Amino acid sequence: xxxxxxxxxxxxxxxxxxxxxxxxxxxxxxxxxxxxxxxxxxxxxxxxxxxxxxxxxxxxxxxxxxxxxxxxxxxxxxxxxxxxxxxxxxxxxxxxxxxxxxxxxxxxxxxxxxxxxxxxxxxxxxxxxxxxxxxxxxxxxxxxxxxxxxxxxxxxxxxxxxxxxxxxxxxxxxxxxxxxxxxxxxxxxxxxxxxxxxxxxxxxxxxxxxxxxxxxxxxxxxxxxxxxxxxxxxxxxxxxxxxxxxxxxxxxxxxxxxxxxxxxxxxxxxxxxxxxxxxxxxxxxxxxxxxx
Amino acid sequence: xxxxxxxxxxxxxxxxxxxxxxxxxxxxxxxxxxxxxxxxxxxxxxxxxxxxxxxxxxxxxxxxxxxxxxxxxxxxxxxxxxxxxxxxxxxxxxxxxxxxxxxxxxxxxxxxxxxxxxxxxxxxxxxxxxxxxxxxxxxxxxxxxxxxxxxxxxxxxxxxxxxxxxxxxxxxxxxxxxxx
Numbered sequence: 001x002x003x004x005x006x007x008x009x010x011x012x013x014x015x016x017x018x019x020x021x022x023x024x025x026x027x028x029x030x031x032x033x034x035x036x037x038x039x040x041x042x043x044x045x046x047x048x049x050x051x052x053x054x055x056x057x058x059x060x061x062x063x064x065x066x067x068x069x070x071x072x073x074x075x076x077x078x079x080x081x082x083x084x085x086x087x088x089x090x091x092x093x094x095x096x097x098x099x100x101x102x103x104x105x106x107x108x109x110x111x112x113x114x115x116x117x118x119x120x121x122x123x124x125x126x127x128x129x130x131x132x133x134x135x136x137x138x139x140x141x142x143x144x145x146x147x148x149x150x151x152x153x154x155x156x157x158x159x160x161x162x163x164x165x166x167x168x169x170x171x172x173x174x175x176x177x178x179x180x181x182x183x184x185x186x187x188x189x190x191x192x193x194x195x196x197x198x199x200x201x202x203x204x205x206x207x208x209x210x211x212x213x214x215x216x217x218x219x220x221x222x223x224x225x226x227x228x229x230x231x232x233x234x235x236x237x238x239x240x241x242x243x244x245x246x247x248x249x250x251x252x253x254x255x256x257x258x259x260x261x262x263x264x265x266x267x268x269x270x271x272x273x274x275x276x277x278x279x280x281x282x283x284x285x286x287x288x289x290x291x292x
Numbered sequence: 293x294x295x296x297x298x299x300x301x302x303x304x305x306x307x308x309x310x311x312x313x314x315x316x317x318x319x320x321x322x323x324x325x326x327x328x329x330x331x332x333x334x335x336x337x338x339x340x341x342x343x344x345x346x347x348x349x350x351x352x353x354x355x356x357x358x359x360x361x362x363x364x365x366x367x368x369x370x371x372x373x374x375x376x377x378x379x380x381x382x383x384x385x386x387x388x389x390x391x392x393x394x395x396x397x398x399x400x401x402x403x404x405x406x407x408x409x410x411x412x413x414x415x416x417x418x419x420x421x422x423x424x425x426x427x428x429x430x431x432x433x434x435x436x437x438x439x440x441x442x443x444x445x446x447x448x449x450x451x452x453x454x455x456x457x458x459x460x461x462x463x464x465x466x467x468x469x470x471x472x
Binding site: 162 | 379380381382383384385407408409410411434435440441442444445446448449450
């Protein structure tokens with residue numbers, strides 16, 4: 001059944017189409033024109049928490065619609081697969097877990113464009129999103145979460161559009177409650193009361209079109225998360241390149257993001273200089289889409 | 293690993309649509325000046341000083357290697373020029389043609405090749421008609437004297453800047469040569 005759902009997801013998304021991203025996580029400020037539909041799929045591989053085995057796949061299928069020339073609505077489904085063993089992190093990773101695919105959440109987003117980069121010099125869009133998930137992306141076990149996010153995306157063209165700078169800043173507030181687990185190790189902390197977290201993310205990147213249809217990009221992402229009990233729970237800086245192919249009807253972006261440094265909560269025995277509880281050392285992201 | 297392979301295979305299978313060329317330069321020349329004209333190739337100087345001067349006035353640099361130009365001759369007399377230029381679109385070059393009168397004003401503009409996802413309206417005659425009669429003194433700015441097209445603002449800006457650039461080139465190089 002899980003494999004069936006996975007395959008349906010892949011084919012459904014690829015037979016329609018996708019919004020076009022030049023980067024792994026960073027978004028551009030350009031809106032969809034009125035009446036345009038886009039649909040895209042993201043597959044992200046997150047791996048390496050320093051010890052043990054940790055490999056996770058995250059899937060997103062999202063459809064976007066240009067309600068007006070400035071207002072875009074989008075909705076999507078998320079899924080995940082996970083394989084972790086030999087890694088025990090108090091309060092976060094309660095033990096081995098493995099499955100290839102489960103639906104994990106749904107999301108609704110909207111964006112409003114205030115300035116268009118080619119017309120106004122700088123592009124500016126504001127986004128607002130709500131996300132409901134029922135699986136923990138780190139441990140893979142049950143966790144009900146509701147997140148609200150907002151922020152702005154900026155974009156500027158240089159060299160007549162051959163070089164693109166993009167930046168974004170956003171905040172996300174999450175209320176999450178873990179599900180009960182049986183058979184936990186002795187003295188293992190697994191709180192099942194509601195927790196509230198506040199995360200902010202700043203991203204910046206440059207993308208250069210080196211030949212028609214092909215772009216090479218570099219992006220950086222800085223993120224901090226605060227939580228009532230511990231204040232600064234985590235901080236991380238990721239950087240990495242992307243290569244993007246964009247045609248009239250088809251596009252593809254492959255990105256690598258490596259954790260350059262991280263801090264905040266750590267677990268015993270982990271390598272220094274990283275945050276590896278909620279993050280991994282690396283992410284590989286593949287986005288594919290077709291315009292229709 | 294299987295997940296990645298699926299995406300790549302299905303993804304590349306979708307790459308069935310190719311760039312579309314809508315009009316040849318010969319057809320555009322005839323459309324601009326009629327079939328009774330002859331078109332004589334005119335060289336565009338690849339000089340940095342000229343490119344700088346054009347950028348100062350038009351706001352964009354001259355990329356001579358992307359431009360072809362012809363003098364339109366009717367009964368041996370110059371009646372204008374035709375340019376074929378390539379400007380940057382979101383993904384690919386946009387190829388367009390401009391007819392400029394001896395007086396230095398735009399006679400007509402045509403899109404020869406447009407390969408972008410959005411903004412096909414840029415090829416419509418009613419949108420292109422707004423360039424007719426424009427001279428170098430006009431701003432060529434979106435929402436000022438050029439109608440924008442949602443989803444294709446970069447294309448609109450670069451084509452508009454390109455047309456102005458060719459008018460400046462005509463004024464700086466070709467009109468003087470014609471008057472000599």
